[in-house]
Amino acid sequence: MSKSTVESREVKFPPSEAFKFSIESIRRRFVRALITAISIVLGIAFYVGLRTMSDIMIFIYGTSEAAKSYQLWMAIISLIVCAVGILNSMLMAVTERTKEIGTMKCLGAMDGHILMIFMFEALLVGIIGGIIGAVIGWLAGVLIYVGEYMNILFSPALLASYVMRIGEGIAIAMILTVGATIYPAYHAASMDPADALRFEL
Amino acid sequence: MRYEYTVETEDLAKYYQMGEVVVKALDGIDLRIRRGEYLSIMGPSGSGKTTLFNMIGGLDRPTRGRVYIDEVDISKLDAYELAWLRCRKIGYIFQTFNLIPVLTALENVTLPMIFAGVPREERMRRAVEILNRVGLGDRLHHKPAELSGGQQQRVAIARALANDPVIVLADEPTGNLDLHTGLEIINMLRQLNVEKGVTIFTATHDLKMIDVSDRIVWIRDGKIDRIEKRVDVVVGMEEV
Numbered sequence: 143m144s145k146s147t148v149e150s151r152e153v154k155f156p157p158s159e160a161f162k163f164s165i166e167s168i169r170r171r172f173v174r175a176l177i178t179a180i181s182i183v184l185g186i187a188f189y190v191g192l193r194t195m196s197d198i199m200i201f202i203y204g205t206s207e208a209a210k211s212y213q214l215w216m217a218i219i220s221l222i223v224c225a226v227g228i229l230n231s232m233l234m235a236v237t238e239r240t241k242e243i244g245t246m247k248c249l250g251a252m253d254g255h256i257l258m259i260f261m262f263e264a265l266l267v268g269i270i271g272g273i274i275g276a277v278i279g280w281l282a283g284v285l286i287y288v289g290e291y292m293n294i295l296f297s298p299a300l301l302a303s304y305v306m307r308i309g310e311g312i313a314i315a316m317i318l319t320v321g322a323t324i325y326p327a328y329h330a331a332s333m334d335p336a337d338a339l340r341f342e343l
Numbered sequence: 344m345r346y347e348y349t350v351e352t353e354d355l356a357k358y359y360q361m362g363e364v365v366v367k368a369l370d371g372i373d374l375r376i377r378r379g380e381y382l383s384i385m386g387p388s389g390s391g392k393t394t395l396f397n398m399i400g401g402l403d404r405p406t407r408g409r410v411y412i413d414e415v416d417i418s419k420l421d422a423y424e425l426a427w428l429r430c431r432k433i434g435y436i437f438q439t440f441n442l443i444p445v446l447t448a449l450e451n452v453t454l455p456m457i458f459a460g461v462p463r464e465e466r467m468r469r470a471v472e473i474l475n476r477v478g479l480g481d482r483l484h485h486k487p488a489e490l491s492g493g494q495q496q497r498v499a500i501a502r503a504l505a506n507d508p509v510i511v512l513a514d515e516p517t518g519n520l521d522l523h524t525g526l527e528i529i530n531m532l533r534q535l536n537v538e539k540g541v542t543i544f545t546a547t548h549d550l551k552m553i554d555v556s557d558r559i560v561w562i563r564d565g566k567i568d569r570i571e572k573r574v575d576v577v578v579g580m581e582e583v
Contacts, residue, residue, distance in 0.1 A: 153426045154460040163445075170445035245441040248402070249502075250458035252422060323434025336403040339437065 155255040157262075165261035171235070175263075178231045179271035182315050185224030186275030187282065189217040190311040194283025195305045202294060221314065225322045232264070232326035237343070242337025243330050253331040260327035264319045272315025276308040346413045348463055349510050349542040350376040350399055355408035356565075357394050368394040369405070370565035379540045381533065383552045386562035392546035395562070396514045399544065400435060413509060430458045434503025434511040434541075439516035440495040442487040448474060448498045449463070449483040455505045473501040477531060493524035500531060510542040511535075517549045529555055557580075 168175045196209035209252075243256055284295060284304075294300070355372040358365050369391045376382050384392050397403040398410055401417050410417050412432055420428060430434075442451050449470050456466035474483055477497040487495050496516060503511050513532065517525030533555035536543045544550055553559055553576055561568040 151427045151431075152423055153430050153458045155458060160456050166445045172528045241439075241441060242443055245435075245437075245443065246454075247426075248400070248429055248433075248435045248441075248453040250426045334403070336397045339402070339441070 144207055144337050153250040153252060153255075155251065157258065160255065160258045161262050164266060167259070168263055168266060174231065174235060175267050178228055178319075179267050179274070181224050181227045181231075182268065182271030183275035183278065183317060185221045185318075186272055186311045186315050187279035188220050189314065190276045190279030190307055191282040192217045192279075193307050193310075194280050194304065195286060196321030198283065198287055198291070198295065198300065200305075200311070201297075201300055202291065221318060225318045228264075228301065228319055228322040229326065232260070232323045233329075236260070236326045236330040239330070240333065240338050240341040240343075244335045244341070247333070247335040247338070255329040256333075257327050260323060260330055261320060264323035264327070265316060268316040268319030269312065271319070272312035275315060279311060280304055280308050348411075349380075349413060350374070350544070351411040351414075352395075352399070353409045353411075355395070355398055355410065356406050357391075357398065357403070359407045367400065371408070372562075372565075372567060374560065374567070376510070376542055377542060378542055379534040379536070380445070381482045381536045381543045381555060381557045382545070382557075382560065384544070384546045384560045384562055385548060385550075385552070386568070387548065390562045392548075392562060393514055394565075396512055396544075396546045399496035399510075400433055400512045401425055415420045418515045426458075430455060431506050432509050434506070434508040436496070436499050436503050436511060436516050438515035440492070440519070442495055442498055443504075444487050447484045447486055448479060448490065448501075451487070451498055452502045452505050455502060459506045461506075464567050470501070470505065471568060473504055475496070477501045477533075491524075492520050493527060496520065496524075496528050497531065500528070500535070504535065504539070504541065507539075508541065510544060513543065513545040513547070514523040515547050515549075516545060517547065517551070523551060526551055 192209055192213055199207035199209075231261060246256065352372050352374045355369055355374075357369040358367050360366075372395060383393060386392055394403070398405050399412075401410075401412070401420075404418060412428065415428075417425070417428065424582070443454065446454065449467075452470040452474060453466045456469065461469070471480070471483065476482060477500055479494060479497055479501070482490060482494065487498070490498065495548075500511075511532075516532070517528055520528060529549070529551055532543055532545070535541065536555075545556070553573065556573055559571045559573065559576065561571070
């Protein structure tokens with residue numbers, strides 16, 4: 143009996159479907175996502191707040207009043223702590239969903255599809271946490287000076303730098319979340335289906 | 344092309360190294376499963392049933408021997424082709440149902456069709472049709488947590504059949520179900536086997552499966568002990 147080889151045929155998982163799946167996963171596990179987002183909010187708020195205050199002081203008094211480097215370092219370290227927290231949270235999430243991942247591979251999912259799902263989840267949480275954190279941070283930075291410098295606070299040059307700082311905050315949030323998720327997502331994606339299905343938490 | 348044998352295994356073996364000891368989960372299995380056949384593998388715990396399930400399902404690689412699905416040696420498939428095989432040719436049913444908890448019954452059944460590239464309207468239509476066939480037409484939008492064990496397993500059956508596979512593999516499908524529900528599931532599998540002509544392979548220690556199987560393969564310590572046809576077993580029992 144002759145054995146033939148199968149033609150190359152592909153399993154499709156369009157990003158739009160992966161995205162919907164990621165949203166559903168977050169909705170269903172809302173508290174976990176919320177906790178991750180809160181940690182991003184705090185870290186980003188601290189950073190953006192510090193930078194905003196620094197910008198305002200520079201604008202009014204010149205660069206001698208910029209935030210001290212030790213202050214910036216505190217903010218950066220808090221962001222690193224944040225990233226480590228996300229890494230841990232994502233590793234736990236992947237472990238809890240081991241059976242789910244194994245099942246999806248039985249349905250035809252490939253490693254890249256699993257990776258995509260987790261990366262989308264990270265992106266979503268990162269964007270939302272980033273926006274909220276950046277806005278809160280900016281608000282805090284501005285409100286501190288609202289008593290004394292009310293009139294100057296909204297001059298056009300400062301407004302431009304506010305927008306940039308908020309944008310920077312959101313970008314950092316996304317990079318941090320996605321970066322911290324790469325290892326857990328890679329681990330999820332490379333799971334062997336037989337082992338994954340056998341897994342008991 | 345229609346192949347006479349959906350599954351063939353040739354001297355299939357799987358050995359695990361546990362420290363100093365080599366555990367022989369499977370030790371030379373030669374099996375041929377005819378298209379449309381309902382075959383049960385029975386044996387005690389640790390006899391190799393689940394290992395055989397994993398081998399045939401392309402979920403694990405054998406230490407020795409080959410598995411052919413529709414005459415294709417699955418060890419020669421690359422990651423893409425293997426994923427395609429699992430998506431289109433094989434349907435899986437598990438003891439613990441393994442439904443995706445964040446998706447509704449309907450979404451669980453459409454998921455494999457998404458992987459198969461079926462357009463949205465058609466997959467909705469087919470999913471509703473299959474779910475109606477297994478008696479869950481009124482629970483399409485329930486999440487697994489809102490379904491009983493038997494209902495979850497029926498969703499799992501519907502999902503396994505979503506892409507019209509050539510074979511459905513079931514690993515202890517009634518393991519987590521009570522007597523009555525287990526019987527329902529067994530009968531449903533048999534009905535679908537007859538209606539759709541899909542080959543069914545069950546690894547189980549539920550003796551109720553004997554009644555519906557065309558052949559029963561008794562396995563012990565990784566080797567086939569004996570193979571019986573249902574006809575022979577029933578006749579044998581009457582003699583007792």
